[in-house]
Amino acid sequence: MPATSSQQVSGEAPGVILSLLRYWRSSLLVVLLCAALGFGVSLLLPEQYVATAELGLTDPRGSNIFTQGGGALPQDLERYTARQQSLVTSARTFERTRERLDSDISVDELYDRVSVSSAVDGVIDVHARGSTPEEAQDVANAVTVAYGEASRATVRDEVARAIAAIEESREEVIDDLRTAQRRLEADPRNALLQEQVDTTVDQLNALNQRVNEIQVNGAAFDDGVEYLLSARRPEEPSEPQPLRNAAVAGLLGLVLAGVVSWIRADRHRAADEGDAPEQVLGSPMLGAVPDLRPTEDLAALSDPASAAAEAYQFAAASLQYLFRDGVVLVTSAGRGDGKTVSAASLAAVAARDGSRVVLVDGDARSHGLTRRLLGPAGESSPGLTEVAAGSVRWQDVVGTVSLAEGVVLPFVPAGGDAATLASLFRTQGMADAIAHLRETYDLVVIDCSALLAVADVASLATHADGIVLVVSRGTPLKALEAV
Known part of the structure; x- marks a missing residue:
């Protein structure tokens, strides 16, 4: 059936921006309502404070604790920093933190309230949330002290493992030395046996020296903390932030308004410009x-x-x-x-x-x-x-x-x-x-x-x-x- 029109029309639904402009009053109302809701809800939320302490790590590359005898700590500073971040938020550290805090806080609560970040390799920022400025400050400082204790224990374990590995080699060298000495006693004029004994003695002395170095460096490395900047009492709460939440809610309202406006525009597509009558009716346009x-x-x-x-x-x-x-x-x-x-x-x-x-x-x-x-x-x-x-x-x-x-x-x-x-x-x-x-x-x-x-x-x-x-x-x- 042929069709004629007093005006050509458009068959495609308008874009989101055009839909927002078309229904700008209702869209603006949705955005304002969402922003007001976000602002109002923020005022009802309890205040939260965040205190931050800073840990400066000792560079592990300056100590042979981690290279002698198969030590497990990484030599790469980036990897070492990542490992120590995990130690800060470990159950081992949080158990020690609980002992230092005069409260009934649980390990699970510490997992929820403590976080770490590192903007620079070798530096760890410890963030702690609390309902009061004092609580946030106490938790952050307690975590850093507990980390030092846990890190010191870890270093001692590494020292012990490194020495244990050297002791295995030392026992083998001692056995070789005893065997060489017995053979030399049976043949005192054998120059080759004498040289073997001397070489084995040098190996044993080197191993003893390495053990002494590891012990000294382990004591010097201690907890691996180069410096500690204790957390200060926060002056302003970090949460809630009514203006920020209102802005976020307003943006979400804008998205919602865009979707609703687009649906409305799609449902109310009307004659405008284009060839929609031909598309909808499947008939030719006689004229405009x-x-x-x-x-x-x-x-x-x-x-x-x-x-x-x-x-x-x-x-x-x-x-x-x-x-x-x-x-x-x-x-x-x-x-x-x-x-x-x-x-x-x-x-x-x-x-x-x-x-x-x-x-x-x-x-x-x-x-x-x-x-x-x-x-x-x-x-x-x-x-x-x-x-x-x-x-x-x-x-x-x-x-x-x-x-x-x-x-x-x-x-x-x-x-x-x-x-x-x-x-x-x-x-x-x-x-x-x-x-x-x-x-x-x-x-x-x-x-x-x-x-x-x-x-x-x-x-x-x-x-x-x-x-x-x-x-x-x-x-x-x-x-x-x-x-």
């Missing part, structure tokens, strides 16, 4: 007509040079290309879309071009076309409904409307009111009348009721060769989908 003022909506009938006449001229040419002759219904999805003006204008332009055209008012419920062309008195004139009922002949109801340049347009008024128009339009009388009009004229243009308002169009469609659907700017695309 500019917005007309009420005083010039029928200008195509009286002024062939008007913008309206030129626009309808193009639409009429497209219509006649599709239908050289036949019966065409002109309707719209809803009332007020300009179907009556379009029907009259299409018929007038086609008549002015020399076609034999008859214009029929098929909207007997509103008599809109009859009232526009014949005035209020024309509503009482017999017309289409009387022909359908068989009370008059179709020849008796055909009048004329004078157009510009002396052109006369045959016109059939709507006729009197009928209780059951839909069934009346399916009578044999209506079929005969349409058949006579089809034989007499090249083109029969019937102005019908709106499609979604009543069922009259469906009844008339059985007699038609095509339907022209008028779509005005602002028509919801869902209305077209319903068509």
Whole structure:
């Protein structure tokens, strides 16, 4: 079915930004409400303070504790810092922290309230949260002291492991020395055996020296803390932050408003610009007509040079290309879309071009076309409904409307009111009348009721060769989908 439109439309839903701009008042309200909610909730939250202590680590690369005898601590400063961060937040450290704090705080609570960070390799920042400034300060300082104790114990373990590994080698060297000495006692003049004994003694002395070095370096390394900056009493709470929370809530509100606006825009897509009617209806666009003022909506009938006449001229040419002759219904999805003006204008332009055209008012419920062309008195004139009922002949109801340049347009008024128009339009009388009009004229243009308002169009469609659907700017695309 071909379709003509008083304005082309767009089938794609607008983007999020355009949707926000379209519904900017409601979007702004959502953002402000979310921001106010975030601010209000922040005021209800308990205050939290954060105190930070700083640990400067001794560089492990300066000590051979971790290289002698298979020591386990990493030599790489970055890896060592990461390992010590894990030690700060370990159960071993937190158990010692509990012993230092005069409170019933549990290890699980310490896991929740203590965190660490490191912006520079070799430096660990210990952050502790508390409900009061003093509590946060005490926890942070207790953790750093407990870490020192845990780290010192770890260093001692590493020293012990390193010495134990050397002791294994030392026992092997002592066994080799005893064997070499026994063989030398049996052969005192053997220079090779004497050299072997001397070499083994040197190895044993070197191992003893390494043990002494590890012990000395372990004592010097101690807990591995180069310096400690104790936590200070925080002056301001870290939580809640009403302004920050309000800003975050406002951003979330903006996202929510964008989603809601986009959904609203998608549900209320309307005629604007583009080719949406063709996409929705699957029918070609006959033409586009500019917005007309009420005083010039029928200008195509009286002024062939008007913008309206030129626009309808193009639409009429497209219509006649599709239908050289036949019966065409002109309707719209809803009332007020300009179907009556379009029907009259299409018929007038086609008549002015020399076609034999008859214009029929098929909207007997509103008599809109009859009232526009014949005035209020024309509503009482017999017309289409009387022909359908068989009370008059179709020849008796055909009048004329004078157009510009002396052109006369045959016109059939709507006729009197009928209780059951839909069934009346399916009578044999209506079929005969349409058949006579089809034989007499090249083109029969019937102005019908709106499609979604009543069922009259469906009844008339059985007699038609095509339907022209008028779509005005602002028509919801869902209305077209319903068509």
